Amino acid sequence: MSYLADGSPENIALAQHVNGRLRAESRIIAARAFLFRALGAGAFAALAGIGIGAAAYGYSYVTQYSSAAERIATALQTALADVTLKTKGEVTLTDNTLKLEGLPKQSAAPVPTKAQLGDDAVPASKAPVNTTFTVFKQVPYLDGQIVSGWNFRAAEDKPFQQYCYFSRRSNEAKGQVEIKIDLAMDGRVLPQPQKSDVNLSILAQNCVWHDGKSL
Template sequence: MSILTDGTHENIVLAQSVNSRLRAESRMTSARAFLLQATGAGAFVALAGLGIGLASYGYAYMNQFDSAAEKIATAMQTALADVTLKTKGEVTLTDTTLKLEGLPAPRAEAVPTPTKAQLGAEATPASKAPVNTTFTVFKQVPYLDGQIVTGWNFKANEDRPYQQYCYFSRRSNETKGQVEIKIDLAMDGRTLPQPQKSDVNLGILATNCVWHDGKTL
């Protein structure tokens, strides 16, 4: 057994070896620490970059759909602003206002108007007596095999008839020729009394009379 004393060659060599080993272990420890730090920093940077990339992709994805929706809405608005739909007339859709153009106007019922010649204003009797001119407007409603006729008697320059009457009329062929059957129904908006020996109900037929004011007088 040998005992190394301070300052001997063996002690110096041993001290140097110990120091070298300690320095090597210290460098290895520092290297491992740096490696761990570098790995952590790299992982952090990678995760941060991945997060930023995903966020950018999501924003771009949503913005793409918003832009597409805006483009579609703009295209539809432009198309609807100039659209024209055609039927028998023309339907134009402009600024959410629907306009009908070119549609035929409803046909009004042709109302006969007596002419001056038909009224015969210059006609006078041989006696030269004064002449009072009146005229009658007839309203005819088909009923069964005949018609119900309402007559409105007017005086000249008056808008309201001074007399109204209603009757049922039917023509039939007989051996002696054509015969017209006439049954009086009402006068001035009031149904006439029902005959006792008649099978014709005057009240039912009189519902087809056309009075001037739409009601009884």
């Protein structure tokens, strides 16, 4: 209920005052909205700048180490290119055979000569002679040695008989005495004597067989 008459100066002034206050409040609200939008845009721009800066820093960090690795590799390549490796020895090509001189010599397996085989030796009866030869392998054991013998026929690469025994020499009052104990034959241990303190199986583990097998 209004106590003022319509169109009175007081009523007009009140309406103008109310309109002015509403416009002022709307401007305040618009200003606050603009402030919030500005703050949001500024924060977005700041975060975007930070992200771009971090990405640029990371790229420069990786590029720096990559370029450093390339420089190190180049330096090593240059250094190795200037290095000269020297070694002793002489390579001589003689009669289509390549020989290395100045290297340690390897001991060759003994080969019987024609004179040692005695192919021309015959008995007085003129009977035919079959020539065989034996290769011995010695393995030191305690105060003696384990001897393995391989019997070969001429022109054959596989022995037709193999045997193994323990041998030891001792000085007695009457002179030097050789003790010999048979251990195995053709890869098999001989029967163990009943009255013997020597274990043939243990000693036979040091026998050397042509086929490389062990007992």
